[in-house]
Amino acid sequence: MKIKENLDSYLKYVSNWEEKIGSFLEFDISRTKGMSTVEGQLAGIPFGVKDNFAVEGFNITCGSKILEGVSAPYTATSVAKLQAAGAVVVGKTNLDAFGMGSSTDNSAFKITNNPWDTNRVAGGSSGGSAAAVAAGIVPFALGSDTGGSVRQPASFCGVYGLKPTYGVVSRYGLTAYASSLDVVGVVARTVEMTKTVFDTMKGQDIKDNTSVSHPGSRNNGDVKKIAVLKIEDGSLSDDVAKSYLESRKLLEKLGYDIVEIELPSLEYVVPVYYTIATAEASANLARYNGLRYGYRSKNGNDPGEIMQTSRDEGFGDEVKLRILLGTYVLRSGFQDQFYHKAQKIRTAIRNEFDKIFELADLIMMPVFPTAAFKHGSTDLDPFQQKVADRYTCAANLTGLPALAIPSSIENGLPVGVQFTAPAFEEDRLFNIAKVLEKDFPSPLAPGTKNWSII
Amino acid sequence: MKNSKTKAKYQTFIGLEVHIHLITESKVFCGCRNVFGSEPNTNVCPVCMGYPGVLPSLNEEAVKKAYQVAMALNCHLNEKAVFERKNYFYPDMPKNYQISQFEFPFGVDGYFDLELADGSTRKIRIHDVHLEEDAGKMIHEGSQSKLDYNRAGTPLLEIVTEPDLVTGEEAEAFVQQFRQMVRYLGVTDGNMEEGSLRCDANVSINEFGKGLGTKTECKNLNSSRFIKKALEYEIKRHTKVINSGDTIIQETRLWDESSSKTSSMRTKESSNDYRYFPEPDLPPYWPETKFLADIKESLVELPGIRKNRFIDEYGINQQQALFLTSEKSMADFFETVVEGDIEDKSLPGTVASWLSGNVQKILNNSGQGIEESSLSPRRLLSILNMIKKDKISTGIGKKVLGLVFEADKDPEDIVKNMGLDEGPDESEIFRIVSDIVDANPKVAEAIRDGADKQIGFFMGQVMKATSGKANPGKIQKLLREKILTGPEKN
Structure with a gap:
């Protein structure tokens, strides 16, 4: 059914699903008025934006009490480019505060449920974006991916999740968590939509000095040889292990040249990630002090005290944990032991990936060791959730592009698989995804449907 | 100790x-x-x-x-x-x-x-x-x-x-x-x-x-x-x-x-x-x-180096060079004036003493920098030229300088409008000199015989006849010519 001609039933559908999953922090369909008059490749297409992006006319809470009620005074470059191509922002999606988490349970405002099973998380930190797309509310949504925050929830919800090459999409307007790892990512229902959105957003931006122009693929995105990561027994849940094996068999059946590889440096990915990410976060989040905008504590007699109490009352526990950790690893006298060492290992990890790409066009590996877990700490406690980031963090540390692709349904829950490509080889990711999409398209969660747009 | x-x-x-x-x-x-x-x-x-x-x-x-x-x-x-x-x-x-x-x-x-x-x-x-x-x-x-x-x-x-x-x-x-x-x-x-x-x-x-x-x-x-x-x-x-x-x-x-x-x-x-x-x-x-090469190229000459160059190139003294190079605008001003007449070897010294003396005195009073004042290098050069060509005396020159600052007008116009340049020209002075010398042959004779001080008598007479507008140096030069050549004509 078309949204435009059936706006009432669409809105009813949205509110029904929103009641179940809580994917949006703000939703305003009135913005789609006059949609058909806009021209462009994405004309009239509604989309959701993770609430750590600045979009004029909406709030920018980052899922944290410290930014409650703050309205964005400007629009992120990535969002502005999509708007210029005709797409319409209909709302801001829920997230783990400041992108810190794997469940979206670290949002200060609401719980987001997985459309496949509302007792389970949608993943995180871009859980709202993934859940909204999986529930059919929007055909695509923007997320941010610092350590897997787009790919893991996409995988949990059965949709596509792209983490582009670092610097290819401007970060201007994306609230920084860890600046050297953050990328603007896409969650979408189809490969084609993922690619269109990415192509629309990419390009150098004078407002982001770390952005680069995309040189295009060196080999037309051709994929012949795929390196498949060897998985130690017991590293994955049974469901994910089964799905992973099937993905490998499918690639063989489709005639790809498969080579099994090991990446010893993956052992170091999680500690390196949490050293660098928290160090950068400790500085990035220092600006939230209640003086210029956002939550201001009533407890405090001078500006210095007000900064302290506002931060104490405004930040959640996970954010405080990471700020403390980051402050710790940056202390003078300890940098060589932690931060500088982590940077060296980061380079070594990148070198290991580069070596693999001398003999293969892509690397296949799992996204996450489990399918969507239950709310709370019954399945995975916060520490286990961090350890489980090992497959996703590597792409952020190396800056390489990676795509999470739905691979199967196991016991009623979607499972995904991840492909990583050399820098700027997003086209290889789209090509393999298109081939696999014919075999297994993004599955519809029970009771959901795809709304056509125009 | x-x-x-x-x-x-x-x-x-x-x-x-x-x-x-x-x-x-x-x-x-x-x-x-x-x-x-x-x-x-x-x-x-x-x-x-x-x-x-x-x-x-x-x-x-x-x-x-x-x-x-x-x-x-x-x-x-x-x-x-x-x-x-x-x-x-x-x-x-x-x-x-x-x-x-x-x-x-x-x-x-x-x-x-x-x-x-x-x-x-x-x-x-x-x-x-x-x-x-x-x-x-x-x-x-x-x-x-x-x-x-x-x-x-x-x-x-x-x-x-x-x-x-x-x-x-x-x-x-x-x-x-x-x-x-x-x-x-x-x-x-x-x-x-x-x-x-x-x-x-x-x-x-x-x-x-x-x-x-x-x-x-x-x-x-x-x-x-x-x-x-x-x-x-x-x-x-x-x-x-x-x-x-x-x-x-x-x-x-x-x-x-x-x-x-x-x-x-x-x-x-x-x-x-x-x-x-x-x-x-x-x-x-x-x-x-x-x-980096372009930045290096665009670097201006620094004050210490410029000061030493001023001493070497223009033959001005340490004190003047130090004054001129204390602010870039002053040093630039100086060089622009000097470049206005590179033939005149005495110009740098003259400009230096004018800038450090008369000009700076006025700037000090007004609190202005030279670059924001109404004196331009061309205007200063024109005052100095008028003095050099005896169109005006040094004293009038100082007066004109003050008026340039006050009225923001070109020195030529000030001189013309105020009638400051209406002193007799050289042939006029020579005529007056001749008349006076001819009328006092004994005094002329005495001077020729070595009573040089008596030239002051003629100076006074000529100054009086030209209402003080004629250049004293010029008068003296013409007087001596006239007195020396006098007897031959007889």
């Missing part, structure tokens, strides 16, 4: 940290205007206010000016310059970290040739030159604290010297000469009252040969005179403390001008750990060879 006690016993080490506000169109990491004195919080945007999601975008103009200063200070330019985050919480710091440079600043290991009071120079080593952003301003009014972020994100260049200065007087001279240099370069207006040039001073004393002592840092030094006074106070205080057997506490001290004392502000123990790390939002800066 050969010397006074302190001189014999202790050695003093003074190092300076000088901050200059760079003159640029926009702030260092955003497009906001970089100006002083606007209404509070009017030159601000999401970037310099530290809103979520913003990123710094490096201002190339600020980078160029930073390199100019680094080059002028003979620094080694790092192949790669890296911005770093300096982390500390303060209400006027929008991001609660300052983007600065630490391990790889633009320039390191330079020197500055400091001219000492006795005319000799000494190399003061420069530790580094680094670019950073300024913070906003917090103003306390009664029980309220108000924040103005106009200054937040404006480009600040910090120059750190090694502890090579030894007296408060030297430190004062350094700041004055350094200020002159950066004003020459045109990178800052160097206004200490408005805070475009700020200076902190580190000082320590120790027994000779024992190296650096425990230092204290002096802040709130808003003029070069305060720097001298504060350092002299601190050196005395250190000496007294050490002589009494106590130790100096490493701390930051605030200069209070009204009491002429420093007082403790904070000790090292409570100081910050800035947790520097490379700014991930700005890639390392790799200056291209051509970029």
Whole structure:
């Protein structure tokens, strides 16, 4: 059914699903008025934006009490480019505060449920974006991916999740968590939509000095040889292990040249990630002090005290944990032991990936060791959730592009698989995804449907 | 005892940290205007206010000016310059970290040739030159604290010297000469009252040969005179403390001008750990060879070098050269006038004495700089030409100069309109001279016989006949011609 001609039933559908999953922090369909008059490749297409992006006319809470009620005074470059191509922002999606988490349970405002099973998380930190797309509310949504925050929830919800090459999409307007790892990512229902959105957003931006122009693929995105990561027994849940094996068999059946590889440096990915990410976060989040905008504590007699109490009352526990950790690893006298060492290992990890790409066009590996877990700490406690980031963090540390692709349904829950490509080889990711999409398209969660747009 | 006690016993080490506000169109990491004195919080945007999601975008103009200063200070330019985050919480710091440079600043290991009071120079080593952003301003009014972020994100260049200065007087001279240099370069207006040039001073004393002592840092030094006074106070205080057997506490001290004392502000123990790390939002800066070559090419001649060239090239004295090169605008003015008539070898000296005398007197009274006054190089040259060609006397010339400043008119027009040039021309003077000499043959005869003083009689007569407008030199020259040639005609 078309949204435009059936706006009432669409809105009813949205509110029904929103009641179940809580994917949006703000939703305003009135913005789609006059949609058909806009021209462009994405004309009239509604989309959701993770609430750590600045979009004029909406709030920018980052899922944290410290930014409650703050309205964005400007629009992120990535969002502005999509708007210029005709797409319409209909709302801001829920997230783990400041992108810190794997469940979206670290949002200060609401719980987001997985459309496949509302007792389970949608993943995180871009859980709202993934859940909204999986529930059919929007055909695509923007997320941010610092350590897997787009790919893991996409995988949990059965949709596509792209983490582009670092610097290819401007970060201007994306609230920084860890600046050297953050990328603007896409969650979408189809490969084609993922690619269109990415192509629309990419390009150098004078407002982001770390952005680069995309040189295009060196080999037309051709994929012949795929390196498949060897998985130690017991590293994955049974469901994910089964799905992973099937993905490998499918690639063989489709005639790809498969080579099994090991990446010893993956052992170091999680500690390196949490050293660098928290160090950068400790500085990035220092600006939230209640003086210029956002939550201001009533407890405090001078500006210095007000900064302290506002931060104490405004930040959640996970954010405080990471700020403390980051402050710790940056202390003078300890940098060589932690931060500088982590940077060296980061380079070594990148070198290991580069070596693999001398003999293969892509690397296949799992996204996450489990399918969507239950709310709370019954399945995975916060520490286990961090350890489980090992497959996703590597792409952020190396800056390489990676795509999470739905691979199967196991016991009623979607499972995904991840492909990583050399820098700027997003086209290889789209090509393999298109081939696999014919075999297994993004599955519809029970009771959901795809709304056509125009 | 050969010397006074302190001189014999202790050695003093003074190092300076000088901050200059760079003159640029926009702030260092955003497009906001970089100006002083606007209404509070009017030159601000999401970037310099530290809103979520913003990123710094490096201002190339600020980078160029930073390199100019680094080059002028003979620094080694790092192949790669890296911005770093300096982390500390303060209400006027929008991001609660300052983007600065630490391990790889633009320039390191330079020197500055400091001219000492006795005319000799000494190399003061420069530790580094680094670019950073300024913070906003917090103003306390009664029980309220108000924040103005106009200054937040404006480009600040910090120059750190090694502890090579030894007296408060030297430190004062350094700041004055350094200020002159950066004003020459045109990178800052160097206004200490408005805070475009700020200076902190580190000082320590120790027994000779024992190296650096425990230092204290002096802040709130808003003029070069305060720097001298504060350092002299601190050196005395250190000496007294050490002589009494106590130790100096490493701390930051605030200069209070009204009491002429420093007082403790904070000790090292409570100081910050800035947790520097490379700014991930700005890639390392790799200056291209051509970029640096172009900056080097565009570097202006620095005051010390220009002064020596003025002495050599124009044959003017040390005093005049020092005066002319004290401000770039004055030196430029001088050279433009001189270039107006390169044939005239006496012109540089004349221009130098006019500028340092008559012109400067007027400028001092009005408080103007020469570049903002109504005297242009062409106007001064035209006054000097009129004097040279005897169109006007030197005295009239001075009068015309004053009128140029007052009325903002060309000297030729002033002279014409006020009838200042209506003195007799040479043939007219010669006619008058001839008449008078012919009427007094005995006096002429006496002069020819050696009574030279009697020429004064003729001078008086001619001056009277020309109502004082004729040039005395010219009259005398014509008189002598007439008197000498007189008898032959008979």
